[in-house]
Structure formats: C-alpha cells, structure tokens
Amino acid sequence: MTPEPHLLPNGRVLRYSYRERLVHWLAGFSYVYLLLTGLAFWSPWLFWIAVVLGGATVSRELHPWAGLVFVAAVLMMYRMWASGMKESPADAAWWKAVRHYIRNEDEQMPSADRFNPGQKLLFWGFLWNGLLLLLSGVILWFPQYIPWSLRFLRYLAVIVHPVCALLTIGLFIIHVYMGAAIERGAFGSVIRGDVSRAWADRHHHTWYRQLLRDSEARK
Amino acid sequence: MSQATLGIRAISGHAGSVPGAGVERGLEVCKLIDTTTCIGCKACEVACLEWNGLTFSETTFDNSYQTMPETSWNYWNLIKFNEHEREDGSMALLMRKDQCMHCEEPGCLAACPADGAIVQYVNGIVDFQQDHCIGCGYCITGCPFNIPKFSPTARKVFKCTLCNDRVTQGLEPACIKSCPTGCLHFGSKTDMKDLADKRAAQLREHSGFANAGVYDPPGVGGTHVIYVLHDSTNPEAYGGLPKNPTIPLTVQLWKTPLKWLGNLAIIGGLIGVFAHYLRFGPKIVEEDENGKQGARQ
Numbered sequence: 001m002t003p004e005p006h007l008l009p010n011g012r013v014l015r016y017s018y019r020e021r022l023v024h025w026l027a028g029f030s031y032v033y034l035l036l037t038g039l040a041f042w043s044p045w046l047f048w049i050a051v052v053l054g055g056a057t058v059s060r061e062l063h064p065w066a067g068l069v070f071v072a073a074v075l076m077m078y079r080m081w082a083s084g085m086k087e088s089p090a091d092a093a094w095w096k097a098v099r100h101y102i103r104n105e106d107e108q109m110p111s112a113d114r115f116n117p118g119q120k121l122l123f124w125g126f127l128w129n130g131l132l133l134l135l136s137g138v139i140l141w142f143p144q145y146i147p148w149s150l151r152f153l154r155y156l157a158v159i160v161h162p163v164c165a166l167l168t169i170g171l172f173i174i175h176v177y178m179g180a181a182i183e184r185g186a187f188g189s190v191i192r193g194d195v196s197r198a199w200a201d202r203h204h205h206t207w208y209r210q211l212l213r214d215s216e217a218r219k
Numbered sequence: 220m221s222q223a224t225l226g227i228r229a230i231s232g233h234a235g236s237v238p239g240a241g242v243e244r245g246l247e248v249c250k251l252i253d254t255t256t257c258i259g260c261k262a263c264e265v266a267c268l269e270w271n272g273l274t275f276s277e278t279t280f281d282n283s284y285q286t287m288p289e290t291s292w293n294y295w296n297l298i299k300f301n302e303h304e305r306e307d308g309s310m311a312l313l314m315r316k317d318q319c320m321h322c323e324e325p326g327c328l329a330a331c332p333a334d335g336a337i338v339q340y341v342n343g344i345v346d347f348q349q350d351h352c353i354g355c356g357y358c359i360t361g362c363p364f365n366i367p368k369f370s371p372t373a374r375k376v377f378k379c380t381l382c383n384d385r386v387t388q389g390l391e392p393a394c395i396k397s398c399p400t401g402c403l404h405f406g407s408k409t410d411m412k413d414l415a416d417k418r419a420a421q422l423r424e425h426s427g428f429a430n431a432g433v434y435d436p437p438g439v440g441g442t443h444v445i446y447v448l449h450d451s452t453n454p455e456a457y458g459g460l461p462k463n464p465t466i467p468l469t470v471q472l473w474k475t476p477l478k479w480l481g482n483l484a485i486i487g488g489l490i491g492v493f494a495h496y497l498r499f500g501p502k503i504v505e506e507d508e509n510g511k512q513g514a515r516q
C-alpha cells in the first residue's frame with residue numbers, strides 16, 4: 001500500500017480520503033432513510049413519517065432496497081477500515097478510563113490510534129447488526145415465499161430485525177451526537193476530509209505520531 | 220361510511236382511540252362448520268369464488284381430492300382432505316373447510332403496521348381493507364392459521380371476509396348458502412356454540428365418537444368460525460388445524476414489551492445525550508500554530 005500524504009501542505013491532516021467520505025455518506029443517508037421508514041412501521045404513532053416520505057406503500061417498497069445499499073456501504077467500510085478497527089491490547093485501558101472521556105477530561109485518556117475503541121465498537125456494532133438486519137430483512141421482504149413449515153424463520157425475523165435496529169439506533173444516537181455536537185472538528189473530517197494537527201494529536205495521538213514518523217522516514 | 224365506522228371495534232396500526240369502540244350494540248356472528256356432515260363436495264369453494272368474483276387459478280393434483288395445497292389470495296375457501304388412519308387401523312377421510320377463523324384476538328391485526336388495513340367489526344368479522352394495505356406481509360406472520368395470502372399482482376394481502384358485504388345486508392355468507400348437506404350454519408356466536416355443543420354431545424352419546432367436541436380455541440380468545448370435530452383431541456389431523464393456536468410468541472413480544480422497551484430506550488437515549496451536552500458541552504481542541512485554519516466549529 002502506498003502511504004497517502006496525510007500531512008497536507010496547508011498544515012492540516014488528512015483524516016478521511018474522498019472515497020472514505022463518499023462511503024460514509026452512502027451509509028449515512030441510506031441508514032437515515034431506513035431509520036425513518038423503519039420507525040414508521042415500528043409504531044403507529046410514527047406512521048406519519050411514511051406518509052411524509054411518499055406514502056407507506058412506497059416506503060415499504062424502498063426500505064429493503066435502501067437496506068441493500070446500506071449493507072453494501074458497510075461492507076465497503078469493512079474493506080477500508082477493518083484493519084484499523086481490530087481490537088488492540090491498548091483498548092482495555094481506554095475503556096477503563098472512559099469516564100474521563102465522557103467528562104471531556106481528554107488529557108487523562110490513554111492515547112488512541114486512528115480509531116479509538118469507542119469508534120471500533122460503533123464499527124463492529126454496525127457491521128454485525130447490519131448483517132443480521134440483512135438476514136432478517138430479507139425474510140421480512142418476502143414473507144409470502146417462506147413456506148408454512150419454515151414459519152419459525154418469520155417468527156425469528158420479526159424480533160431480530162427490530163432488536164438489531166434498536167441496537168444500531170443506540171449506536172447511531174451516540175455517533176451523531178459525538179460527531180456533530182461533541183467532537184468539534186470531527187464533522188469537517190467527513191466533509192472536507194481534514195482535521196487540524198492539534199485535533200489529530202489530541203484525539204488520535206498514536207495515529208498522528210505514526211503519521212509524523214512516516215513522513216520523516218519518507219524524507 | 221359513518222355506519223361502517225360505528226361498527227368497528229379494532230383498527231390495525233392505529234394511533235389513538237377507535238371511533239366505533241363501545242358505541243354500537245350488535246350480535247357477534249359465527250359460522251359453524253360440522254366436519255362430521257361435510258361430504259367434500261366443494262360447493263362452498265365455488266360459491267366463494269362466485270360471490271367474490273375472484274379470478275380463476277390453477278388447481279394442483281396431489282393424489283387427493285384437495286383443490287390446492289393451501290388457500291390462496293384468490294381462493295379463500297378450501298376443503299382440506301386428509302386420509303387419516305385411526306388407532307385401530309381403519310381409515311377416515313377427514314374433510315375440513317379451511318378459511319379465515321375470524322379470531323376474537325386476531326394475530327393479523329395485532330401485527331399489521333398500517334393504519335386501518337385490518338379492522339375488526341363489532342360483530343367479530345376481521346376484514347382487510349386493501350386500500351390501506353401496504354403489502355408488508357406482517358399479517359402473514361401474525362396469523363396462527365396460515366390464512367392471509369399475498370397477491371403478487373396487487374401487492375396486497377387477501378383473505379376470507381366472512382362475506383361481510385352480505386352479512387351487513389342481513390344475508391348469510393355465500394358458502395353457507397351453497398352447502399347441500401347443511402353442515403354449515405350461520406348465526407350468533409351463542410346460538411352456534413349451543414348448536415355445536417349439542418351436535419358434539421350427540422356424536423359422543425349416539426355415534427360412538429367418544430372424543431367428539433367443539434373447536435373454538437381459547438388461545439386466540441375464541442373464533443367466529445367454529446368446528447365440530449369427530450376427534451377434538453387431534454385437530455391437527457384435519458389438514459393441520461393447530462391444537463392450541465395463539466398469536467406467535469415473538470409477535471406478542473415484538474408488539475408489546477419490545478415496543479415499550481425500545482421506545483423508552485430511544486427517548487432515554489435522546490434525553491441522555493442532551494443532558495450530557497448541557498453538563499459537559501463540546502470537546503474543543505485549541506489550535507496549534509500549524510492549524511491556523513482551525514477546525515470548523
């Protein structure tokens with residue numbers, strides 16, 4: 001793999017490539033559509049969402065297709081990020097100190113690599129739940145083709161699908177909250193792709209140091 | 220239309236109150252099927268097709284008299300044939316008219332997410348309103364009797380209406396009208412229950428069917444279609460009539476406890492992050508001299 005020039009000439013640090021950002025938003029937009037249409041069928045009190053989005057029949061037709069797009073995007077993420085998302089021995093210490101992270105006492109956090117353990121949890125949570133949502137979703141998509149003798153598949157699907165959806169909703173709330181409100185600078189990293197050096201150093205110290213070493217070595 | 224609303228006691232996927240609940244006084248109707256006097260002539264199958272004007276479909280020959288393996292979106296009424304071997308080795312040709320059971324607690328309606336796609340009338344009839352149906356097929360999973368069927372062309376689900384259109388006009392369902400042996404009866408639930416009990420007692424006392432009984436399964440609150448069976452201890456033998464049907468356990472979990480848990484968790488999560496923001500606010504990284512452009516804040 002040819003090392004990307006992460007240290008940009010303008011003094012900022014490239015965090016996500018164009019490709020990574022595209023895939024992120026493919027997953028993001030398809031997920032939000034899935035979430036909204038899914039919630040419409042989840043609760044009669046939210047059925048109006050499906051009406052706003054073009055009618056419940058349309059939502060029912062498109063939700064599974066959006067699901068395929070979403071899972072495809074998550075699999076692309078897997079190809080791009082799986083190596084960086086592997087659990088590392090340092091993660092335990094990070095989790096132990098997580099209350100400092102929650103209280104914004106970031107100086108007291110052990111240093112994180114390109115992805116911190118929380119982000120890893122998010123990634124694997126979305127990957128595994130995404131696959132389970134796909135499996136159960138396909139059954140919900142075509143219940144009429146599941147023979148009566150295999151009806152337990154349908155009985156499983158109606159519970160697995162919403163449970164996995166709820167788990168991802170939990171991850172999603174935290175993810176959006178952190179990305180949009182808490183981690184100032186993070187949102188830009190998935191829009192323009194870059195972050196400041198100070199940001200990289202603070203939040204992903206191990207990663208940033210490695211970038212510096214790599215660029216030294218290349219000189 | 221207002222008359223229809225008055226007669227409705229349950230609505231699928233409905234937020235808020237039910238317009239007709241507790242308003243109209245009405246008899247609960249019931250269809251009684253005496254399997255012991257059914258001759259398998261299929262007059263009721265034809266009557267159903269004719270009254271409802273359903274399109275014709277292929278029949279399937281499977282070494283039995285049965286028209287097709289199970290009811291279909293355009294075949295709501297099917298006699299199920301079973302060559303049943305009794306314990307003493309003798310044969311019985313069991314015939315049972317299969318159709319929607321019009322459950323008192325309908326699993327189809329509990330599962331349906333679309334407002335008004337399934338309604339239950341005060342008289343007990345469970346009716347699909349295809350113009351509100353979104354074709355999701357949840358009802359297929361909710362029904363313990365394998366009744367709602369998806370039409371690939373309409374992309375909606377169909378089933379027996381208990382001839383709701385006839386019943387509201389004071390007529391009996393078309394199948395009842397067509398039955399040549401009188402094994403089908405229609406009336407109020409209490410009358411039909413009475414008649415069924417009497418017939419079962421007769422079978423037990425005079426015809427040597429010691430296990431004869433009435434099928435009105437309590438697991439779904441009773442049904443508005445009930446059977447007299449020669450052997451009520453083995454309903455499965457009658458073309459797979461479930462012994463103790465209930466709304467599938469996962470459907471029950473999904474529609475009540477999980478819904479509450481999930482909604483509380485989502486609302487709790489949203490309140491939680493908001494409270495966190497008020498307490499701790501954002502993580503702002505002061506810029507070093509290289510980061511003049513600054514993070515977008």
Ligand code: HEM
Pocket residue numbers: 031034035037038039041042043059060061063064065066067068070071130133134135136137138140141142161162165168169332355
């Ligand atoms: C991965 C591929 C997916 C497929 C094939 C799929 C398919 C389906 C299908 C067929 C239904 C039934 C109603 C409808 O068609 O809208 C459904 C319901 C639902 N889906 Fe998905 N889905 C997928 C992913 C997701 C994801 C990622 C979410 C995340 C929020 C989600 C959330 C929901 C919810 C909340 C429901 C309603 C469950 C209920 O009624 O209780 N789905 N899905």
Ligand code: SF4
Pocket residue numbers: 231327330331332333336337347351352353354355356357358359367375376
């Ligand atoms: S397919 Fe069944 S559950 Fe889905 S909207 Fe139509 S009637 Fe309701």
Ligand code: SF4
Pocket residue numbers: 318319320321322325326327328345361362363364365366367378
């Ligand atoms: S038999 Fe099935 S379709 Fe008919 S009312 Fe009961 S649950 Fe609904």
